[in-house]
Amino acid sequence: MDTGLLLNHLVTAVLVINDELELLYTNVATEQLLGVSNNKLLELSFPHHYQTLAVDLAVLQLAIRDNQGLTVNTVSLVTLDGQQHTVDVTLTPIEQENRQALLELRQVDQQRRIHQQLTQDAQQQAAQFLVRNLAHEIKNPLGGLRGAAQLLSRELKEPELNEFTDLIIEQADRLRGLVDRLLGPQKPTQHSLYNIHEVVHKVLQLVNLTLPKNINLTQDYDPSIPDIEMDPEQLQQALLNIVQNAVQALDKAGGNIRIKTRTQHQVTIGTQRHKLVLMLSVIDDGPGINPELMDTLFYPMVTGREQGSGLGLSIAHNFARLHGGRIDCDSSIGRTAFTITLPINS
Incomplete structure (x- = not known):
């Protein structure tokens, strides 16, 4: 089985680097994390492909030269396009290759984002339920208010007084539009x-x-x-x-x-x-x-x-x-x- 194909199915960024921090291999997840194509990644050394990484590069180089593993958790990474990530960094020496190591950058902000999304969805649905019920309660008396203003405008003897009934109707229509937006679709439409x-x-x-x-x-x-x-x-x-x-x-x-x-x-x-x-x-x-x-x-x-x-x-x-x-x-x-x-x- 093709090892490269397997690595490209990982969500973890996997890189092979040497003690000069030159990139010898990157998988698809690395391209997506750093926002740089594979060909460009391999043209320049690792530090050229991000703005900041909260790991001392000298420590990485020393670990590779000493054939030692290294793990640093919750490291801040800012990519060239300004996006901020939190990653766990793991360095594993490659025994068959001299002064080369496998570098893994695992995004931990993804897990935080998933948890945040689930919590946010639950809270928002509760808020929407409350707002939608309130909107329904507003809608009926609002229609009665508008209808009464229309009837009143027909009975007025002095045309200049219609200015006030027109204002009531206009504001009722504005509130009706707001309510309709609050009562927007809650089920998928035809796609x-x-x-x-x-x-x-x-x-x-x-x-x-x-x-x-x-x-x-x-x-x-x-x-x-x-x-x-x-x-x-x-x-x-x-x-x-x-x-x-x-x-x-x-x-x-x-x-x-x-x-x-x-x-x-x-x-x-x-x-x-x-x-x-x-x-x-x-x-x-x-x-x-x-x-x-x-x-x-x-x-x-x-x-x-x-x-x-x-x-x-x-x-x-x-x-x-x-x-x-x-x-x-x-x-x-x-x-x-x-x-x-x-x-x-x-």
């Missing part, structure tokens, strides 16, 4: 094969109509991504909500927004492992999200803006869930990334 980049293209057409001149929007696509089963309108709305949030975050100072698509192998969503998934990311270089909001970011009615409704991210999260996917957010000053992960059924 068909669709290309994710067509969805992105339609979103960018809408966003560019009102995009401020001080914001630069770029695309970074993987053109090899196959069509996936989806409701394109739901995913368009989910992506539009996220992009609009990024635009609003950059509105005053300006900045850059990047739409990025990639695939990743062997990813767990909830409790299910998928061989291949789509990673659709919206990345901005704005001020970041208030840490106090991170745990409740996707809850309905939670917002960090004075004029925000707190529904955009909740709706996006729900649409991702209806596609068997998830949304993750990583945010710090100067970099916020929302990533929609969707299974690809090949």
Whole structure:
């Protein structure tokens, strides 16, 4: 059996390095973790492929030269594209090869993310249940209020008084729209094969109509991504909500927004492992999200803006869930990334 084929099915990044930290082999998980293709990885030594790794490289070199194993847990890794990871580092000497070792980088933030997602989904569903029940209670008297205002407007003798009944009807309609959004779909709709980049293209057409001149929007696509089963309108709305949030975050100072698509192998969503998934990311270089909001970011009615409704991210999260996917957010000053992960059924 082909050893390389087996290693490429691992979710752990596996590298073979020598005491000069030159890369002699990398598996697919290494490419995905570092965001660099295999050919480019092998062109340069290991330290050229990340920004920071909280392990003393001299310690790695000494361990390889002394033919000693080494394990360092919960190590911070920042890749070239600015993504932050927490990994366990294991170095194992290769007995048959002089001054060479097997280096494993196992992501432990994946396990933390899975636990966080399960907890977040349970809490959000409870919050949605409460909000939906409240919305139902609002809907009936709201219809009665609107109907009464219409009847009253017909009875008024002085036309200028209709201004007040029109205001009541207008605000009732606005609240009805809000309630309808709260009572959005909770079950999967009809899905068909669709290309994710067509969805992105339609979103960018809408966003560019009102995009401020001080914001630069770029695309970074993987053109090899196959069509996936989806409701394109739901995913368009989910992506539009996220992009609009990024635009609003950059509105005053300006900045850059990047739409990025990639695939990743062997990813767990909830409790299910998928061989291949789509990673659709919206990345901005704005001020970041208030840490106090991170745990409740996707809850309905939670917002960090004075004029925000707190529904955009909740709706996006729900649409991702209806596609068997998830949304993750990583945010710090100067970099916020929302990533929609969707299974690809090949």
